[in-house]
Amino acid sequence: MNALLLAATKDVVAFHVNPVLFYALAAIAIAGATGVVISRNPVHSALFLVMTMIIIAVFFLTLSAPMVAIVQVIVYASAIVVLFLFVIMLLGIDRHEMLATDDRKYQRPAGAALGLLTLGGLIATVIGNWQLGPQTSSGRALSAIPTLDGVASTTAGETDQIRPLARTLFTQFAWQFQVTAVLLVIAVVGAVVLARRSTRPARTEVSA
Amino acid sequence: MNLAISATTIGAQHYFILGAILFTIGATGLLLRRNAIVMFMCVELMLNAVNLTFVTFAKALNDSAGQAAVFFTLIVAAAEVAVGLAIIVAIFRRRQGATADDIDLMKG
Numbered sequence: 001m002n003a004l005l006l007a008a009t010k011d012v013v014a015f016h017v018n019p020v021l022f023y024a025l026a027a028i029a030i031a032g033a034t035g036v037v038i039s040r041n042p043v044h045s046a047l048f049l050v051m052t053m054i055i056i057a058v059f060f061l062t063l064s065a066p067m068v069a070i071v072q073v074i075v076y077a078s079a080i081v082v083l084f085l086f087v088i089m090l091l092g093i094d095r096h097e098m099l100a101t102d103d104r105k106y107q108r109p110a111g112a113a114l115g116l117l118t119l120g121g122l123i124a125t126v127i128g129n130w131q132l133g134p135q136t137s138s139g140r141a142l143s144a145i146p147t148l149d150g151v152a153s154t155t156a157g158e159t160d161q162i163r164p165l166a167r168t169l170f171t172q173f174a175w176q177f178q179v180t181a182v183l184l185v186i187a188v189v190g191a192v193v194l195a196r197r198s199t200r201p202a203r204t205e206v207s208a
Numbered sequence: 209m210n211l212a213i214s215a216t217t218i219g220a221q222h223y224f225i226l227g228a229i230l231f232t233i234g235a236t237g238l239l240l241r242r243n244a245i246v247m248f249m250c251v252e253l254m255l256n257a258v259n260l261t262f263v264t265f266a267k268a269l270n271d272s273a274g275q276a277a278v279f280f281t282l283i284v285a286a287a288e289v290a291v292g293l294a295i296i297v298a299i300f301r302r303r304q305g306a307t308a309d310d311i312d313l314m315k316g
Contacts (some may be wrong), residue, residue, distance in 0.1 A: 022218045030229055030230065035237060046249065052256065053256060056230075059263075063263045063265070064267060065265070066261045068278050080285065080286065085295060098242040108240055111240040114235075114236070116232075119232040122228035123225060153213075165276060173280075176280060183284070184286070187290045187291050191294040194298050195294040
């Protein structure tokens with residue numbers, strides 16, 4: 001049974017994606033991610049972040065998830081990065097980071113070593129002896145899914161990709177979906193309270 | 209393990225490894241950079257890498273719960289950015305700087 005699952009999940013699952021396209025996009029995504037990390041100027045980091053997120057949206061398209069891809073572009077690549085750029089410009093902290101006058105010499109080698117360790121662990125997990133759980137979220141036994149090698153050959157229409165997502169989101173995860181509304185309200189209130197220009201500290205300094 | 213299944217297909221493992229690489233770059237950036245805003249961008253990068261893995265699993269298992277998880281990640285990321293950037297603005301007002309070294313004391 002386990003061997004069957006392993007065979008099904010590790011070897012059979014393949015998507016009809018042009019390998020040249022995949023490797024080219026992967027190279028751009030990794031270059032963009034590296035650019036986010038190594039850019040001295042935060043504005044350049046934000047622009048590299050946009051690049052990486054749009055490439056990841058294209059990857060979502062290749063995984064037949066158009067809805068997620070569009071939301072990725074609208075929310076991540078647009079709203080969140082614009083918010084980043086807005087704060088960078090508002091605060092005027094687009095000056096270069098002083099990496100030369102770094103008084104903590106151990107930080108860079110230690111960070112690089114921990115990064116390599118993370119990469120090694122993750123890749124060992126991916127190519128190692130893993131298997132998926134016995135059930136999917138909808139309670140079906142994994143072995144009962146008739147798809148694994150049929151997925152690639154399925155030519156589903158646009159509605160057939162979005163309708164199951166809507167059904168999952170608004171039936172199975174309806175409670176969680178409403179809880180996220182509470183989370184967003186809390187976040188908005190928190191942002192307003194934190195960013196509000198308070199006049200009280202000045203007065204306490206005077207009285208103290 | 210058969211990474212190259214045929215000339216016109218890409219295995220799910222390719223996507224997982226790509227997600228692992230992007231996650232690692234984000235994690236390494238979080239450890240290396242001191243600018244709080246760039247650290248936030250690295251967190252977004254890590255969230256994106258995990259989203260890629262979620263969608264790959266959704267496709268591989270033909271289960272849209274993976275795509276639903278991406279929406280929740282997105283909402284949490286939006287909330288995190290709103291609060292996090294507000295914190296950065298508040299710190300910058302007090303300290304005239306927004307590097308992680310400015311925030312090493314747990315008092316205003």
